[in-house]
Amino acid sequence: MELTAKELHVRMGKKEIIKNASVFVKNKQFVGLIGPNGCGKSTLLKSIYKSLTPQSGSVFLGDLNVLKSSEKKVSQHLGVVGQFNEMSFDLTVEQMVLLGRTPHKKLLESDQADDYEIVEEALRRTRLQDYRTRSYLSLSGGEKQRVILARTIVQQPQLMILDEPTNHLDIRYQFEILSCVKQLGISVLAALHDLELAVMYCDYLYAVKDGEIYAHGRPEEVLTPETVEALYQIKCQTYINPVTKRLGFAYGV
Known part of the structure; x- marks a missing residue:
């Protein structure tokens, strides 16, 4: 199922957290959101799955108008895995x-x-x-x-949203969670902290900076040294790993 989130604006108090952000997920595509802590990734996801109400914009899951539909109806098509799941x-x-x-x-x-x-x-x-x-x-x-x-x-669900689900997990559980989701063969929108995991699992990336979509495209198109430095304020060089044949990163060079 396709997700189309267009021109979302989210304001908290006087501060605009998400500014005119649009995200598209094709059917059975694994799409990643990357960006530094505090850039708005989680807020953007929450505005898509109705945990927060955007001031303007639209979200459609196929023909379903997410923002105007009941929680039960949305939950029949969209599932969410967050990073904190404590219970009393x-x-x-x-x-x-x-x-x-x-x-x-x-x-x-x-x-x-x-x-x-x-x-x-x-x-x-x-x-x-x-x-x-x-x-x-x-x-x-x-x-x-x-x-x-x-x-x-x-x-x-026909679309699963992952809000940094591996952020506090060791490497074993990071791979287990993302591999399991990938094998489901459904549409996925995931906020990810680790760039190498983003390269490994994502078909397409959106880079978020200061609440705006800074860049988007295939991982090798988005994760250039220039974009990584602009997002994270750290210099890096990219290379093709000779073993995995995937994009790799050398930081601080």
Whole structure:
């Protein structure tokens, strides 16, 4: 499913955080948002999935007008994985994942056999079958993030938004989370902190600076030494890694 977010403006108090930002995700495309801390990546994503209301602009998921549709209707098509997922109450892993079926249910409708089949597949994809009866609060950060991903998978979204989901995870969980999402074969819009991960997983990039889209294009088009320096105020050289054949970065040179 295609996402079209056009000319979004987000103001907080007197400060304009997002300024005329437009983002497009083609069907089954993995699109990344990059930029320094505080540049507006998360705010832009929140304005797209309705956690924040933009002052102007439009968001369409296919023919669905996201900003004018109910939360339940949007959640049937769009899933979100954030970077912080703390809870003050406890559930088992299976119970947490089952919550992802809520947008597809009527009020007070009980879980059915097909719901459990969908949950089982999500647990398999995220390698959590042996965790189903574990307390969510007892898990490590990486394990919790896999549970949140599984919960989002069972929503059966046609577009998934990732808000720096690997920012506080070690390298193993970074690869596990992004590889699992990539294998879903759905449209993805992800804010990413690590440029090498962006090169590895993204088909297309939007670079954000001071709340505006600074550059966009294929990773090799966007991630030039000039753009990296403009975004992060650090000099770097780019090269093609002889082992991976992907773009690499040498910083401080």
